[in-house]
Amino acid sequence: MSNKKEVIISGRGGQGVVLAGVILGNAAFKDGKNVVQTQSYGAEARGTAAWSNIIISEDRINYPRVTECDALIALSAEAARKFSRKLKKGGLLIIDSMTAPAIPEKLRKKSVKVAATSIAENKLGSRIYANMIVLGALIKLTSIVSYDSVVKALIENLPPDKLEKNLQALKLGYESAINL
16 A cells, blocks of 8 residues: 655746645655655746646655646636546645636535635735745645655745745645634
């Protein structure tokens, strides 16, 4: 039985899905796990499809692509539709209720809506923090990595002027998942 966990973080360019994937992968490494993180985004970057694949395992990772994800984060309706076929049976879909309000019928029973963009705008002043809010929700709901490792990864990967609000966003997402 494999202890491998596969995650897809998806949305549109400019929503920070690649950064969220890098932070998650870095946190897994800090937790002593093997990790592979790959990413893709359109040539225009903002507004085009973007995704980050993260594979986390205590064992060696032999194939660097997500085949069946345990968790899918969708920050757009298009991303939910595009990547839902990769969500394994019983997997978790975390969807932003503002930017991706429509959940495909077949996924409704295993989905969690997080008001990430709304929380980011209302509590932090900008929607750019929605990525860290859904990342906080993911780690609370799955314990895929430790909260402390995500904090350390943020400290190492973000400039000081961006750190405080991203840490606040992570905490808001983590706390919002307590009630889900």
